[in-house]
Amino acid sequence: xxxxxxxxxxxxxxxxxxxxxxVSIDVPAGRSVALVGESGSGKTTLLRCFNRLVEPxxxxxxxxxxxxxxxxxVLLRRGIGYVQQHGGLLPHWxxxxxxxxxxxxxxxxxxxxxxxxxxxxxxxxxxxxxxxxPHELSGGQRQRVALARSIAAKPGVILLDEPFGALxxxxxxxxxxxxxxxxxxxxxxxxxxxxxxxxxxxxxxxIVVMRAGRVEQNGTMRxxxxxxATEYVARLIERARAGLEALSL
Amino acid sequence: MKRSRLFVxxxxxxxxxxxxxxxxxxxxxxxxxxxxxxxxxxxLLCEMFAQLxxxxxxxxxxxxGLGATEIAFGALxxxxxxxxxxYTGTGLIAILHDSLPxxxxxxxxxxxxxxxxxxxxxxxxxxxxxxxxQNTYAIAVTRTTANKYRLRTLSDLARESPHLTAGFxxxxxxxxxxxxxxxxVYGLHPRAVRPLAPxxxxxxxxxxxxxxxxxxxTDGLLARYDLVTLVDDRHFFPPYEAAALVTExxxxxxxxxxxxxxxxxxxxxxxxxxxxxxxxxxxxxDVRTVAADELKILGLVGGAQVVATTSRPGRSGFGRYxxxxxxxxxxxxxxHLLLVxxxxxxxVLVAVPLGLFLERTRRLAEPTIGALGVLQTIPSIALxxxxxxxxxxxxxxxxxxxxxxxxxxxxxxxYTGVRDADPDAVAAAEAxxxxxxxxxxxxxxxxxxxxxxxxxxxxxxxxxxAATLAAFIxxxxxxxxxxxxxxxxxxxxxLSGALxxxxxxxxxxxxLALVERMVAPAHRRRAxxxxxxxxx
Numbered sequence: 001x002x003x004x005x006x007x008x009x010x011x012x013x014x015x016x017x018x019x020x021x022x023v024s025i026d027v028p029a030g031r032s033v034a035l036v037g038e039s040g041s042g043k044t045t046l047l048r049c050f051n052r053l054v055e056p057x058x059x060x061x062x063x064x065x066x067x068x069x070x071x072x073x074v075l076l077r078r079g080i081g082y083v084q085q086h087g088g089l090l091p092h093w094x095x096x097x098x099x100x101x102x103x104x105x106x107x108x109x110x111x112x113x114x115x116x117x118x119x120x121x122x123x124x125x126x127x128x129x130x131x132x133x134p135h136e137l138s139g140g141q142r143q144r145v146a147l148a149r150s151i152a153a154k155p156g157v158i159l160l161d162e163p164f165g166a167l168x169x170x171x172x173x174x175x176x177x178x179x180x181x182x183x184x185x186x187x188x189x190x191x192x193x194x195x196x197x198x199x200x201x202x203x204x205x206x207i208v209v210m211r212a213g214r215v216e217q218n219g220t221m222r223x224x225x226x227x228x229a230t231e232y233v234a235r236l237i238e239r240a241r242a243g244l245e246a247l248s249l
Numbered sequence: 250m251k252r253s254r255l256f257v258x259x260x261x262x263x264x265x266x267x268x269x270x271x272x273x274x275x276x277x278x279x280x281x282x283x284x285x286x287x288x289x290x291x292x293l294l295c296e297m298f299a300q301l302x303x304x305x306x307x308x309x310x311x312x313x314g315l316g317a318t319e320i321a322f323g324a325l326x327x328x329x330x331x332x333x334x335x336y337t338g339t340g341l342i343a344i345l346h347d348s349l350p351x352x353x354x355x356x357x358x359x360x361x362x363x364x365x366x367x368x369x370x371x372x373x374x375x376x377x378x379x380x381x382x383q384n385t386y387a388i389a390v391t392r393t394t395a396n397k398y399r400l401r402t403l404s405d406l407a408r409e410s411p412h413l414t415a416g417f418x419x420x421x422x423x424x425x426x427x428x429x430x431x432x433x434v435y436g437l438h439p440r441a442v443r444p445l446a447p448x449x450x451x452x453x454x455x456x457x458x459x460x461x462x463x464x465x466x467t468d469g470l471l472a473r474y475d476l477v478t479l480v481d482d483r484h485f486f487p488p489y490e491a492a493a494l495v496t497e498x499x500x501x502x503x504x505x506x507x508x509x510x511x512x513x514x515x516x517x518x519x520x521x522x523x524x525x526x527x528x529x530x531x532x533x534x535d536v537r538t539v540a541a542d543e544l545k546i547l548g549l550v551g552g553a554q555v556v557a558t559t560s561r562p563g564r565s566g567f568g569r570y571x572x573x574x575x576x577x578x579x580x581x582x583x584x585h586l587l588l589v590x591x592x593x594x595x596x597v598l599v600a601v602p603l604g605l606f607l608e609r610t611r612r613l614a615e616p617t618i619g620a621l622g623v624l625q626t627i628p629s630i631a632l633x634x635x636x637x638x639x640x641x642x643x644x645x646x647x648x649x650x651x652x653x654x655x656x657x658x659x660x661x662x663x664y665t666g667v668r669d670a671d672p673d674a675v676a677a678a679e680a681x682x683x684x685x686x687x688x689x690x691x692x693x694x695x696x697x698x699x700x701x702x703x704x705x706x707x708x709x710x711x712x713x714x715a716a717t718l719a720a721f722i723x724x725x726x727x728x729x730x731x732x733x734x735x736x737x738x739x740x741x742x743x744l745s746g747a748l749x750x751x752x753x754x755x756x757x758x759x760x761l762a763l764v765e766r767m768v769a770p771a772h773r774r775r776a777x778x779x780x781x782x783x784x785x
Contacts, residue, residue: 053680078682088677092695092770102681133772149681 002030002189003064003079003156005050010059012045019045020056021213027206029156032183032190034200036236037210043193046210047159050191051077064156078105081150081158081188085165087142089134095119095145096130102153111152118152119145121185123178140171147179157189164199176202197240209233281499281506284312284330284723286321287736288447289530290384290467290491290522294334296540298493298510304550305509314732315642316721317420318343319634322494324642324723326372331499332510336384338489340364340376342426349487357383357488368494375500377493377507378514382522385489386421387464387471387478388431394460395477402482406461407435415439416450416459426486427463434485448738467519469527470738491517516547529737536737570741578727582749585726588719589712589757592648596655596708601701603656604663605689614664621657629654629718637722647716647724654715655708662704666697695770702765709761713754717746727753 005027012020019042027033035043048054049061052073061068068076081102089098096115103111116126122144134142143163150158163179164172180203183190194200200207201221209216209224209232217229228234281302285295292313299309312330315321322344324330337357341347341364353359357379365376390400398409406413421427422444431437439461445453450462451470464471464478471478493510500507525543528534544550571578607614624632629650636646670693678688694701720728727750734742766774 051680074682074684076682077680082677082680084673084677084680086673088673088680090674090678090692091671092772094771101678101683105682105687135772146677 001156002187004029004062005157005189005191006062006065007046007049008060008062010046010049010056010061012049012054012056012058018213020049020059023059023210023213023215025208025215025218027157027189027191029189030187031206032192032204033206033208034192034194034204035208035210036194036197036200037216038195040212041210042213043210044161047161047191047193050157050159051080051082078102078153079155079157081153081155083143083146083150083158083160083163085162087134087146089142089145089149091134093133094130095124095132095134095137096126098134098145099148099152101149102155106153108153114152114154115148118148121151121182122148124148138171139167140175143167143171143175144178147175147182151182151186151188154186155188157191158183160190160192162193162195165194165196179203197236198243209236278308279502280308280310281332281503282310282312282330284315284321284324284333286317286333286335287314287721287732288465289469289536289737290465290526291334292536292733292736293525293529293540294380294491294493296536297513297544298332298334300537300540300544301512301549302506302509304544305505307503307506307509312723312725314720314729314736315723316630316634318424320637320642320722323637325374325494325496327642328496328498329643329723331503331506332493332495334380334491335376335494336489336491337361337364337376337379338385338426338487340368340494341487342430343424344368345371346425351484354484354487357490360488361490361492373497375495375497377495377511379490379492380513380517381515382467382491382517382519383489384465384467384491384519384522385481385486386427387466387468388461388481389454389464389471389476389478390461391454392475392477400477400479402480403431403435403437403485404482406479407431407437410437410439413439413460414458415442415461416445416453417442417463418447418450419444421463430485434483446735448735451738467522467526469523469525469530472523472527473531491522512549513547516549533739567741567744571745574745578730578745578749581725581727581729581746582753585713585716585728585750585753588644588647588651588716588724588726589709592651592712592716593655593705593709595648595652596659597705599652600656600659600704601663604660604701605667607660607664608667611668618657618661618664621660624653625657629715630721633718633722642722642724644724646722647719651712651715651719655712658704658707658711659701660704662701662707663697666700666704667693669700670696698768698770699765699773702761702768706758706761706765709757710754713750713757717750 007023007025010020010023023042023046025033035046037043045054049056050063050068052068063076063080096112099115099118100111103114108114116130119126119129124141124144129137129141134145137145147163164175167175176199192200192203206218206220207224208218211232217224217233224233225237228237283295283299283302285291295311295313299311302309315324315333318339321333325333337360341349341360345364345367347367349360349363353363361376361379368374368376388403388406394400398405398412400406400409417428422442423429428442443459445459445462451474453459454462454476455474466478495507495510525539528539529536541550607617632650632653633646636649640646640649674696675688675692678692683691716726717728717731719726720732727746730742730746734740734746
């Protein structure tokens with residue numbers, strides 16, 4: 001069952017640098033929300049608050065309507081899928097063992113079986129890939145494995161930090177497509193960090209535009225386009241559109 | 250001094266495994282441990298002591314070539330050895346740091362009596378009656394230099410010293426009855442002072458690399474190179490009467506040994522000694538042969554058992570030389586390996602956890618590893634010498650020194666290996682809910698293993714090399730023939746230790762290279778069998 005997420009008046013700073021300034025967002029259960037913004041906007045910091053990789057100095061983070069601080073970080077993380085830009089597969093473990101990591105940590109009855117199912121879900125045939133090492137895969141295949149690893153234990157929520165950012169355009173589009181299909185099938189809550197507005201539009205029900213640690217605007221793609229709340233959002237949309245028009249010429 | 254328990258345990262392990270038990274008291278059949286300092290005459294006297302004792306049915310363990318005075322005397326005081334030849338002047342100045350009025354210094358008997366009395370009182374060490382010759386320092390120059398600067402006395406030398414380069418043994422440079430005192434009494438200030446190994450100083454003088462050296466008055470090489478010995482016109486050097494220095498313990502445990510060694514008292518005069526030294530140092534005869542011959546001539550050992558195994562050097566190939574000594578070399582190699590193995594094992598047990606700890610507390614990492622690195626810069630022989638007041642001589646200080654040398658590469662390898670292990674993988678493992686211990690055991694250590702092993706390999710090769718110096722403090726190993734060869738200026742003897750040591754270093758490196766491949770993380774192992782080949 002999908003897990004809702006929420007941040008309530010969250011603030012955090014690294015030294016003198018303000019990363020999050022009174023941020024509140026809601027991700028309803030089963031929905032997909034994208035955090036969009038440039039480097040330093042605080043989007044990754046906010047994402048990392050949900051699995052306690054960052055402990056914000058003020059405010060409240062809720063996962064499944066419970067304050068994250070009410071349970072140990074290690075147990076919390078095992079219940080949350082996580083994908084990072086450079087997959088972070090363990091290079092000395094074969095694909096199957098990598099994917100079985102969280103089921104094993106959760107002491108599920110059959111971690112191998114869970115891993116095989118996850119591989120199928122992300123479109124990698126177990127017979128072809130289960131016994132390979134990560135360095136024997138392409139970049140796109142590696143991110144697929146990372147995706148499989150994040151869902152193998154059937155979490156209620158997945159956090160994705162620029163998951164497709166390092167891929168070439170074609171692998172990227174393929175992967176976006178399978179990811180979108182997969183998250184709908186699983187009806188899992190997803191929170192996605194990306195700097196690419198088009199990707200956000202494709203994969204998210206709702207978009208949170210962040211800038212300098214604050215939420216600039218929050219709404220569907222349609223709302224953002226029809227009624228940009230600030231100059232910055234308008235420029236962001238303008239730039240994304242210019243990119244598309246350059247292609248259609 | 251209180252020894253750490255670990256070292257005592259290690260020492261026991263080694264002592265038992267090597268069968269060397271210097272502290273095994275109250276055993277009637279325990280060997281008499283006979284030692285020498287690292288120069289030819291000392292070796293020869295040591296061998297004469299040993300053969301004489303053996304001829305009277307006693308078992309002997311030889312520990313020739315102990316470091317220099319402090320090391321040999323340290324060994325005697327701690328009971329690691331029972332007897333070695335020493336000189337009264339050295340005892341007076343270098344050990345007692347004593348001075349006597351000139352009237353007493355002029356009388357060798359009076360000096361002997363004084364030194365013997367103080368040694369018995371302060372160190373429970375006994376001087377047997379003198380052997381019959383003096384071996385004083387002989388400050389020597391070539392005849393050409395003597396003529397050119399009109400040098401006859403040490404005062405002449407002091408006058409001309411700003412134009413001259415000195416090549417002195419390290420022992421002499423540091424001693425009060427050496428250069429320090431000469432500078433004070435004569436105002437000797439050479440243009441430069443080069444520390445030289447005893448083995449090379451005569452060649453250095455003959456080749457003109459240095460102008461003046463310290464020799465011994467009984468050196469066989471003085472005559473060979475036609476050198477001029479300068480007269481000590483201010484009577485700076487005290488008498489240096491040679492005698493056997495023995496422990497009280499030997500007297501109480503094996504009185505027969507004392508009686509036997511005393512047979513040599515008064516039997517060796519200066520001419521005899523010069524002749525014997527010449528046979529060893531110039532004619533390159535085997536110390537054992539020379540010692541045996543002389544004991545026969547003196548009528549102390551029957552003529553029946555002459556050492557026949559020794560071939561005249563120069564007559565047969567180096568291979569033959571090694572082959573003749575194979576049993577001894579094998580034993581030395583084994584002991585060497587044991588020293589290295591134990592030191593390395595102890596270093597891994599300490600340095601790997603240390604590296605892991607430092608990775609958790611990064612602030613301490615660089616200062617700590619830096620401090621271990623500084624240890625590397627201490628010359629092995631100096632480090633070994635530092636140990637003596639705390640750990641005596643023999644295996645224990647050698648192990649501690651080798652252990653200290655091995656710490657740095659292993660700690661550095663562990664620290665950097667674990668710190669730099671695939672940051673993405675470590676971050677992902679953390680985000681997915683692994684505990685720090687799981688990350689260490691499943692991710693960081695396996696990925697760091699090759700780097701850690703590379704550190705161990707480096708440490709092993711360093712240790713194999715450094716262990717050759719352990720012979721200076723009587724820990725044995727392949728350094729033994731090296732030290733002896735240096736003392737006797739015998740290249741073949743040096744090589745008979747140096748070549749096996751080099752081979753051992755290569756072998757150890759090779760074996761550890763295999764281990765390194767075995768511990769490589771799975772994905773590397775496969776790749777390396779196809780593409781990469783180890784280049785080390």
